[in-house]
Every structure is written in C-alpha cells, then in structure tokens.
Amino acid sequence: MNETTSSHRTSLHRTLCASFQDFVKKTPDEVIIRTPGGATEITWREWDKRVRKLAAGLAALGVKRGDTVGLMLANRPEFHLVDAAALHLGAAPFSIYNTSTPEQIAYLFGNAGNKVVFCDERFLPRVQEAGGGVEHIVSVDDVSDVDGVLTLADLEAKGDPDFDFDAAWQAVEPGDLSTIIYTSGTTGPPKGVELTHANVIAEADAVRILFNANAGDRVLSYLPAAHIADRVTAQYFAILFGIQVTCVADLTKLAEALQDVRPHSFFAVPRVWQKLKAAIDVGLAAEPSGAKRRIATWAIETGVKAARHKLAGRPLPPVLAAQHRVADKLVLAKLRDKLGLDEVTGPASGASAISPDILEFFWGLGIPVYEVWGMSETGGATTANAPGQTKLGTVGRAVKDMEIKIAEDGELLTKGPTIMRGYRNDPEKTAETIDADGWLHTGDIAEVDADGYVRIVDRKKELIINASGKNMSPSNIENAIKAATSLVGQVVAIGDDRPYVAAIAVLDPDSAAAFAKQHGFGGASPDELVEHPELRAAVLAGVKEGNQKLARVEQVKRLRLLPSTWEPGGDELTPTMKLRRKPIAQKYATEIDSLFADTPDDKILQP
Numbered sequence: 001m002n003e004t005t006s007s008h009r010t011s012l013h014r015t016l017c018a019s020f021q022d023f024v025k026k027t028p029d030e031v032i033i034r035t036p037g038g039a040t041e042i043t044w045r046e047w048d049k050r051v052r053k054l055a056a057g058l059a060a061l062g063v064k065r066g067d068t069v070g071l072m073l074a075n076r077p078e079f080h081l082v083d084a085a086a087l088h089l090g091a092a093p094f095s096i097y098n099t100s101t102p103e104q105i106a107y108l109f110g111n112a113g114n115k116v117v118f119c120d121e122r123f124l125p126r127v128q129e130a131g132g133g134v135e136h137i138v139s140v141d142d143v144s145d146v147d148g149v150l151t152l153a154d155l156e157a158k159g160d161p162d163f164d165f166d167a168a169w170q171a172v173e174p175g176d177l178s179t180i181i182y183t184s185g186t187t188g189p190p191k192g193v194e195l196t197h198a199n200v201i202a203e204a205d206a207v208r209i210l211f212n213a214n215a216g217d218r219v220l221s222y223l224p225a226a227h228i229a230d231r232v233t234a235q236y237f238a239i240l241f242g243i244q245v246t247c248v249a250d251l252t253k254l255a256e257a258l259q260d261v262r263p264h265s266f267f268a269v270p271r272v273w274q275k276l277k278a279a280i281d282v283g284l285a286a287e288p289s290g291a292k293r294r295i296a297t298w299a300i301e302t303g304v305k306a307a308r309h310k311l312a313g314r315p316l317p318p319v320l321a322a323q324h325r326v327a328d329k330l331v332l333a334k335l336r337d338k339l340g341l342d343e344v345t346g347p348a349s350g351a352s353a354i355s356p357d358i359l360e361f362f363w364g365l366g367i368p369v370y371e372v373w374g375m376s377e378t379g380g381a382t383t384a385n386a387p388g389q390t391k392l393g394t395v396g397r398a399v400k401d402m403e404i405k406i407a408e409d410g411e412l413l414t415k416g417p418t419i420m421r422g423y424r425n426d427p428e429k430t431a432e433t434i435d436a437d438g439w440l441h442t443g444d445i446a447e448v449d450a451d452g453y454v455r456i457v458d459r460k461k462e463l464i465i466n467a468s469g470k471n472m473s474p475s476n477i478e479n480a481i482k483a484a485t486s487l488v489g490q491v492v493a494i495g496d497d498r499p500y501v502a503a504i505a506v507l508d509p510d511s512a513a514a515f516a517k518q519h520g521f522g523g524a525s526p527d528e529l530v531e532h533p534e535l536r537a538a539v540l541a542g543v544k545e546g547n548q549k550l551a552r553v554e555q556v557k558r559l560r561l562l563p564s565t566w567e568p569g570g571d572e573l574t575p576t577m578k579l580r581r582k583p584i585a586q587k588y589a590t591e592i593d594s595l596f597a598d599t600p601d602d603k604i605l606q607p
Contacts, residue, residue: 012205012240015197016178017088017169020239024048027215032238033077034246036253036260040077047084054085054152055168056159061116061136065090065171068180070109070117070134072096072127074249075221075230078140078152082118083225083235088169092177094192095226097184098123099569104190105130108182111192111424124149174198180424181228181376184574192424193228193376202417203379204236206399210386211346211370215242217264220257222248227576229351232380233267255279258340265346270354270479271577273369275510276339277361278486282514299331303364311363311392332366341367348372350381351576353456353475355483356392357549363392371395373456377433377440378402379418383454394453404454405439411460412446413439462581464495472554474581477501480549481556485542486511487535490566490573492584493556494592502558502595504588505539506566526563536561536605544607558595559605562588 013019023032028045042050063069069086071093073079079095086093096108098120109117109132117134119127121141128137138150150158178197182190207213221234237243243265248257254272268276287293306324309316316324336342349359350372362369372384373395383404385396398404402416415438422430434440445457457463458473465471477493481503489508495501512529516522519534529535539561547555566572572584585592594601 012201014174014201015169015172015176016201016236016239017172017197020051020084020088021048021169023239023242027242030216030242030244032242032244033080034244035077036246036248036257042077042080047081050081050156051085051088052165053156053159054082055088055165056161056163057155057157058085058089058091058116059163059168060158060160061155063089063091063116065168065176067091068112068114068177069093070096070112070114071225072098072100072105072117072119072123073140073225074098074120075223075225075247076120076140076249077247078118079221079225079247080235080238080245081152082138082140084239087178088165088172090168090172090176092179092194094180094182095224095231096182097224097226097569097575099567099575100126102126102129106132107189108192109134112180172197174201175421177421179231181231182226183376184576184578191426191429194421194424195379196421199379199418199420200232200236201240202401203381204232204240206401206418207232207381207384208237208241209400210384211265211348212387213237213241213243213265213346217241217243217345218261219243219245219263219265220248220254220261221245222251222254222257223267223269224575227351228374228376228380229267229269233265237265255340259338260340262340262343264344265348266341266344267348267350269351269577270349270358273349273354273358273362274482274486275508277358278508278511280335281486282511285518286514296331299327300361300364302327303332303366304360305364307360307363307368311390328366332364335365336367339367345387346370348381348384350374350395352578353458353479355479357480357483359392373444373454375442377420378414378442379420382414382416382418391449391451391453394449394455396454397452398454404448406446406448407441409460410445410447410457412442412444412454412456414442415439464493464501465497466495466501466553467497467499468553470553472501477550477554477556478503481505481543481546484546484549485539487515487539487542490579491559492579492581494585494595498596500557501554502560502592503556504560504562504584504591504595506562506564507535507539509565526565530561530563531603540605540607543605547607556607558600559607560591560595560603561605562591 024044029043031041032044033042069091083093115135118138121139121143138155142151174197178200179195181193223230234245238245246261284296302323347369349369359369370385372381374381382402383396383398404414407413419440443460445460447455458475463471464474474493478491481491482488488505491503491505493503516524543559568577569575
C-alpha cells in the first residue's frame with residue numbers, strides 16, 4: 001500500500017476541498033479524469049489549475065460560500081472541473097437531469113436559488129427558456145454569437161488574479177452544503193435533498209471500506225450526475241480516494257467504455273445489469289455452432305452451481321470444483337473479459353429492486369454483483385451486501401455508523417451521519433420525513449433477519465392489495481418476469497383492488513430486434529413485433545417461467561405488449577429508470593382495463 005493510500009485509509013479530511021488539495025500536493029502528475037481511449041487526460045495538477053481559475057471567475061460573478069450553482073451537463077470532464085470549482089468556494093453545485101423540460105428546469109432553479117448555471121451547448125435553448133432568477137449562463141462548449149452566454153474561457157478571464165483561493169476553500173466547514181440531489185419525482189415535484197460535506201464523506205467512507213476502494217482504482221462516470229450514485233462513485237471517490245474517473249458521455253458506448261477502462265468499482269441500476277445479461281443471451285442464441293452453444297450453456301450453469309455453494313458458505317465438491325475450473329477457462333473468463341469486468345472488485349446494483357436470478361447469473365460468471373439499498377435522502381448506499389457478507393434476495397446490512405430499525409407498520413427507518421440536512425426550502429416535508437429522534441422514514445416496507453440483513457418488500461405506497469385483501473409487491477412480480485425473458489424491457493404489474501394480477505409490458509428494443517433477425521422477420525416495426533406469433537410465444541414462455549417463481553396469487557394471469565419504447569425521463573420512467581406508476585395508469589387506462597374484461601381480446605397473452 002503506498003503512502004497516499006495509507007494516509008487516506010487511516011483518516012479522511014473534514015471537507016472535500018481539503019482532500020482535493022492534499023492529492024494535488026501528493027500526486028500532482030497522476031491522471032485523475034479522462035475520457036475513453038485517453039483522448040482527454042487531466043492530472044491532479046491540471047485539475048487544480050483549472051479549478052483555481054474557474055473559482056476566481058465564479059467569485060467575480062458574485063458566487064460565494066453558501067450559494068448554489070446549477071449544472072446541466074453530460075458525463076464529461078468539464079463537469080468535474082466546474083463542480084470542484086464551486087465546492088472550493090463553499091458553494092453547493094447541483095445537477096439536473098438532461099431530460100428536464102424548461103418548466104422542470106425553472107422549478108429546480110427557483111427552489112435552489114442559483115444565479116449561475118453551466119450547461120452543454122445543446123441544452124442552451126431549454127436553459128434560456130426556463131429563465132427564472134439565473135443571471136449567468138456558462139456554456140462548457142465554445143459558442144459564439146449567443147447573447148449573454150459565457151464560455152469557460154470567458155469565465156476564467158473574469159477572475160481577479162489576486163483572488164484568495166486558498167482562503168476560500170479553507171473557510172469551508174463540514175456542515176456546509178456539498179450538493180443538492182433532486183429526487184426523480186415519482187409522486188410529485190422533485191424535492192431538493194441537501195447533503196453536506198460531512199454527509200458525503202461519511203457515505204463514501206462507508207462504501208470504500210466495504211469494497212476496498214483505493215487510490216489508482218478505476219471507475220466509470222456514466223449515470224446522470226444528478227443521481228446520487230454517480231456523485232459518490234465518481235466525483236467524491238476521485239476527490240476523497242484518488243480513484244481515476246473515465247467520463248462516458250454517450251450511454252450507448254458503455255460496452256466499449258467498460259472494455260477500455262476495466263473498472264474496479266462499477267455501480268449499475270438493475271436495467272443495466274439486465275441489458276448486460278440480455279447481450280450475453282442474444283450472443284449465445286446467435287452462435288451458429290450448436291456445440292459451442294451447448295458448452296457455453298453448460299459452463300454458465302456450472303458457474304451458477306459453484307456460486308450457490310460459495311454464497312451458502314459451502315466448499316465446492318471435488319467434481320464440481322474440477323468442472324468449474326474447466327468452465328472458467330473455456331467460457332466464463334472469456335465472458336468477463338468481453339464485458340470488461342474481469343478486474344472489477346466492487347460491482348453493485350441499486351436504485352431499485354433486482355431479481356436474485358439475475359444476480360445469481362452474474363455470480364455464476366464470476367462477477368459477484370452486490371445489491372445495495374439507499375436513497376438520495378440517506379446520501380446513497382445505507383445497507384449493502386459486500387465481499388464475504390452477502391445474502392441474495394436481501395440488500396445487505398447497515399453500512400458503517402448507520403442504524404436501522406423497523407417501525408410498527410413495517411416501514412424501514414434509518415439514522416446516522418449520512419442522513420440529509422433536510423429538503424431545501426421545505427421544513428414541513430423535512431419534519432414528515434425525519435422525526436424528532438433523528439430517524440428518517442424511508443417509505444419502504446422491509447424485514448430484517450436475525451443476522452441484520454434487510455429485505456425490501458416494496459414502497460409503502462406501491463403495494464398491491466387485491467380484491468381479496470392480499471398484499472403483494474409489484475416490483476417482485478415485475479422482476480420475476482424480467483429475469484425470465486430478456487425480450488421484456490419494462491413490465492408493470494396491475495392488481496390493486498382487482499381480482500387477479502395482470503400486466504402491461506414493452507419490449508427490449510435490442511433483444512426484440514435480435515430475436516426478429518434470428519427468426520426471419522428482421523426490420524419489423526414495433527407494431528409488427530408485438531403482433532408476431534413467434535415473438536409473442538417467446539414472451540408468453542418467459543411469463544410462464546417467471547410465474548413459477550411467484551406465489552399463485554402473485555402470478556400474472558394476463559399480459560399485454562405495447563408497441564412503444566419507454567425512455568428515461570419520459571412519461572413512464574424517471575431519469576433513474578423507476579416506473580412512474582400513476583402516469584402509466586392514466587396514459588394506458590384503456591389497455592389496462594382490457595386486461596380485466598370478461599372476454600379478453602386477441603392482443604392479450606394468457607399464461
């Protein structure tokens with residue numbers, strides 16, 4: 001362990017700024033921010049140089065300790081530059097989702113009260129239309145002839161050469177705001193979660209200990225910066241631990257970026273893990289050699305068997321151990337290499353529930369994906385599975401210094417050093433969420449076993465109560481279906497006050513296109529795909545398989561495929577890919593009602 005790693009292992013600095021400046025002194029020539037292929041590489045010394053210039057420029061615009069600075073940026077190096085510059089002034093940089101409409105942007109700016117916003121050139125029209133109290137718009141792309149818009153060079157040129165940068169960052173306190181995370185708004189307008197330097201340092205430290213994160217490790221920044229997971233695992237991991245960040249601006253290039261970076265830490269939402277599994281499923285189905293297909297299938301099944309023993313704490317029987325060595329050499333190691341996850345030590349899944357079957361699949365490949373649970377309000381992961389401490393089907397145990405308990409009605413409560421300061425400008429909602437004893441009421445129904453492992457049942461407000469009064473978890477039903485067939489991209493279980501559970505679903509466009517090509521109807525339109533007998537039969541088989549993992553009352557009795565694609569930030573999905581259940585129920589009311597008709601039409605699949 002090198003000196004820098006050791007010093008950061010023993011104690012962390014009181015603020016992000018102090019940690020940043022320590023790394024500048026100790027490892028000035030280490031590349032800390034880059035883009036895939038190394039097209040852009042920024043060392044600590046270069047990062048600091050730009051931060052000093054940008055901070056002086058922001059100060060010249062009137063930004064000071066306690067202010068806020070808006071960011072509407074893709075995953076690019078400039079985000080890390082301007083975010084850190086604001087931090088060094090004692091200001092709170094906050095990000096907004098790139099899918100936000102002008103109306104949504106105006107609401108967020110009104111709540112945050114920022115006078116300055118940084119954005120990509122492509123977002124300029126929306127930011128300008130939003131207006132609000134913003135006085136300065138800074139484009140991180142070089143723009144010309146755009147009235148009132150500054151470039152980064154313009155901003156840097158405004159800085160006073162005598163600005164006392166060191167005095168500014170040294171005045172920052174642990175209780176100062178480090179950022180505001182706006183919730184994705186599944187049940188109403190977004191709430192501004194205020195997180196301090198102390199909050200995010202406690203969170204990053206807890207995650208670092210679980211997954212042994214060290215200086216020199218590599219991580220991808222590809223999730224939206226408005227998502228707490230990207231802030232912690234990219235920006236704060238870089239600043240606090242010296243973990244090198246590669247910015248992936250185009251999510252469609254994630255597979256190539258994984259191969260380029262070969263990350264040590266890799267956090268993904270369940271949909272990303274589902275897509276990675278689907279890519280393997282599609283690749284196997286397309287393999288022309290029957291022998292190779294059979295060998296690959298055997299190897300994956302052997303890996304899963306070995307993983308089950310490992311997870312149960314049992315030694316592998318000699319025959320299985322020998323088979324697993326062969327399977328790993330022939331197939332599994334090659335799949336890990338192809339995914340770019342051959343060096344990953346802390347792969348994790350969170351933000352919403354994932355099927356244990358999908359986790360088991362990756363454990364079988366030798367990629368132990370650890371499910372974690374947390375919220376923006378808790379600063380990120382609050383419970384976590386980790387190396388040597390994993391139970392599939394749970395979200396693990398409370399992380400360092402965090403407490404959990406179950407309320408009388410089954411709601412999960414938590415408190416500790418990562419809990420938010422409160423919702424911005426909303427003392428009433430803050431008081432509703434954090435009680436007088438400091439316990440944060442999460443809104444999740446959960447169970448805790450004798451070993452302290454937490455199992456999330458579902459959101460308190462989303463539980464299905466059928467016509468017979470039976471309580472069910474919609475996400476449990478949905479995940480069972482998605483785990484059984486890669487053809488289904490999103491599925492919504494419906495059964496509240498209904499006689500049985502039914503569902504609407506949309507296809508995964510990549511898997512559906514590959515299936516269509518393999519079966520001789522490639523190029524079919526979305527309407528043609530959902531009507532095609534072979535594809536419908538394959539989906540139906542998947543639903544039947546998923547139903548086998550569910551109690552009889554939970555099983556999907558009818559399903560309707562919709563010829564549409566649901567995009568993050570659209571009517572159906574939040575930017576973090578959570579289902580917007582109420583808007584879905586309203587938008588597809590006719591299709592949903594048809595699932596419960598006395599005589600179903602021919603568009604409905606019946607397992």
